Amino acid sequence: MNLTFLGAAQMVTGSCYLLETRGYKIIIDCGLFQGSKHIKEKNYNEFPFSPKDISLVLLTHAHTDHSGLIPKLYKNGYTGPVYTTNATIELCKIMLPDSGHIQEMEVERKNRKFTRAGLPLLTPIYTSEEAADCLNYFKGVEYREKFELLPGLQVCFQDAGHILGSAMIEVWVTEGEKTLKFVFSGDIGNAPEPYLEQPTCIADSDYLIMESTYGNRLHGNTSDRLNKFRDVINETFAKGGNLVIPSFAIERTQDLLYYLEILHDNKDIPPVDVYIDSPLAVEATKIFRHSFKYFNKETQDSIQRGEDPLNLPRLHFSLTAKDSMAINEIKGKAIIISASGMADAGRIKHHLKHNLWRSEATVLFVGYQAEGTLGRRLLNGDKQVTIHGEEISVKANIENIDGFSAHADQRGLLNWIQCSGTPAEGIILVHGEEEAQSDLAQKIKDQVGIEPLIPSLGETFHWNESGMTRSPKHWSADSNLKAETAEIKPMNDKNEVSSNTLNEALTDLMDKIHKLSEKERQRDNQSDALRNVLEIRELVDNKLRLTNKEK
Template sequence: MRLEFLGAAHTVTGSCYLLETGDERYLIDCGMFQGPKRIRELNHEPFSFGPSDVAGVLLTHAHIDHCGLIPKLVHDGFKGMVYTTKATCDLVGIMLPDSAHIQKSDAEMLNRKGRRSGEEPVQALYTINDAMDALKHLSAVPYNAEIKLSDNLRVIFRDAGHILGSAILELYVTEGNKQTKLVFSGDLGQPDQPILKDPSVISGADFVVVESTYGDRIHQIYDKETTLLEVIDDTMDRGGNLIIPSFAVGRTQTLLYYFYHLWKSGRLDGDIPIVLDSPLAINATRIFLKNSMDFDDEALTLFSKSGKIPHFPQVHICETAEESRALNSSEGSAIILSASGMADAGRILHHLKHNLWRPESTVLFVGYQAAGSLGRRLVDGIKRVRILGEEVAVKAQIQMLDGFSAHADANQIMDWLSTIRAPRPAKIFIVHGEGQAQEALKGRIQKELGTEVYIPFRGDMVRITGRASSIIPSHIPAVSIEMEMEEILRDFDADYRQIRRKVLQLVVRQPKTMEPVIKAMMKARNYLKKLFAPFNI
């Protein structure tokens, strides 16, 4: 058999792997690339295989970086079924149409700009009709049941504990008289998190493909409810809004869960409005409540009696764009949860535009921010950003709370891998992470587990026979760090020009008092030295 790595290879997004066994081809995930422009452009490249030759897709979960290119796959000729859990089917049913609307909106905006400069029209990646056609290919499968896809391929979906419906895939491939077990982690969740069950323990595997989003980091262990309450109280005392860019699926529901506990215990002021301003998150929350069979015991106790969110008086839902716009002209302070989680699209952009310049407001990130995303730039301390065509000064408090992530950290990934013992993997492939995280995780696996590790590039292929494997290197140009650095340097250049202009204005006003300017420049030089210190430059 052959396994080809077509996405999430030396990047965090675009999850996609092509498995060839005998005359059959199956995709594991078919996700969209997200982040810097150069990486997003990969979505428009033709598939490196014939979509009509693919017998089926095995989908780990409903996040767009795992399912977002399925409409394109269907449009280009895919005829098979997309096998996934029931909850994932339900979530994909809202995620893909929403993604199609974003593709259409983005294309229309680019074409308005392009017409003025004489550029060729841009086509949307796919249409709403493509998304609706893709939904016809979904086939729901239960957790822990063996599904026979062909005479030589069986699959079991195990709970990954990442978001509702997320799955670890156990694939059993029979070739001749040899059977090989492949395990795809999908995105692993953290143990002991609200609502969801812990990631399933896998008894053994010949080969494992594992994510590494937090492969170099350990989530802080702290009282999340108390810390969240402190951020709320501090922002409300300053008279600002608390803006939370929140992933519509998973993170929003977890935050609502924490808010409910804080209010129920009398710690959260019942007069503070909590506004859910994301049609996708609203629909996703309703789907969560329809799939309570996948909840952990604590969440079942809380939700199952009525199948509805418990009575929670200060939660307000913005269904329409008009209601969303009205939030930015209303008086008083509020907590506003809005998508997207990396602040790259959606209604959150309007809330950031109206609040980033306000020192009294807070922008709180509670999840992973990919390199090149607006969220990542804000967390990294950028002072001016361009949002919806307007330059905005960043004066609001920017905070990041670790530990709310739906991804397992390095220790939790290692704990999960260490339970795979009968047999132990012959090789582990590390995907879905940035370079530093992948290298750190590779080092730990080799040292602590003694297992051979490979970090594939996009287009790399591995030939597998039983427990033996050989790597066929890719001829596809890698998505290099230079692409991400271009995005960073553009932001740096914009900041530099702003600083230079302000320094010149100071010098013009006070030409004889250069000493404070020189001191400030020396301080800036020290900042740069600290930036490059880890590289011994």
């Protein structure tokens, strides 16, 4: 049997593994590549396999870095099932169409540029409608049920404690007399997490294929975060201002409600109006309300006592744009939770526009803020920002709580490896940056006595009677598959520039020249500069065409 690492190899996003056994091809997760332009470019590449030949798909959880390319599989000819937990299906019903919508918007924006530059137009990876259609093929399973999906292939989904419905998948592969047990960890939860069980301890595995996102970090403890949350709320309300929280719509928003319920219960904060202003967050909260059976005992008990974080007494949902605008009239003593979490899109921008200039207000960040986002600029202390074309001076208090994470930290990952008492024979690290992986690998070697393997993107591991071997950058050792995929463009190497990236860079450059010369009213210089860029593009285009022919 072969296992090929088609994503999340020495990087965090794009989880996708191809398992080949007895002529069957199984995909475990099929996620979007996220992050820099260069990484996102991979989403537009052809799959290095034919989706028509895939027998079935297993999905660990709903996050789009694991699920976000599944609609593309169907668009490219896959017609089989996706097995995942019922709660994951519910979350995918809102997340995948939303992801399709984002793809459409992104392509529309790029095409505006491409049209101006006279370049061929792009089509979205998939549309919102295509994403909604493929959900009909999803088949729901429950945790802890072991079943046979194909001859020689048994699976069992176990609770990963990461987000609602998240699973680790145990996969037993039998070839001849020999059975090997693989565990695909998906993302591993950061126990104790609101609502969720601890990540399941799994015994008797041959190989763990495990995430390593925070392999070199420790998160700090929950009570410190809760105390800071309490202080921020009380200080803001003492000044009479609003507390505005940019938050990811799914899981983080519901987690905040959970913490608010605890603070409220302990009488650490006064009764408070909480507004959830994001259609996606409202939908997700509804799904949580129907997911009682997935919650840990503590949450179930408190809901039964009537202390329900998802039904706080003064919790308000705003669905329509009109609801959202009404919140802008509130001058103080409200908590406004809205998306996006990095404040670079969505309704949160309106709330920031209406509160940033007020010295009595507070903006609280509870998640990672990427370089270049409005969230990062505010955290960096910018005193003047532009929102919807309007200059806003920042007088509000800017706060940040670190360590609200749904991922286990280094300690959590090491615990998970050892908690069953019978560590696996081999550990394969995925879903992590190189530094996190090498730190974690060293710790595992020291504490567990196993030297973890770190696959590179596109690498295949082979198993037969005599053991395991590795072959970098071969999609498969199976010569048929090789012949069949030889026609298909391989994923980009780090040094390879695709024509899409190049065209984008060049149209960006042309846009900038336009803007610059408009400002300085140097029409002649503009056309000179543009002519030069067009010449460069032609040269590079020709060069690319030649290189492709040589291949």
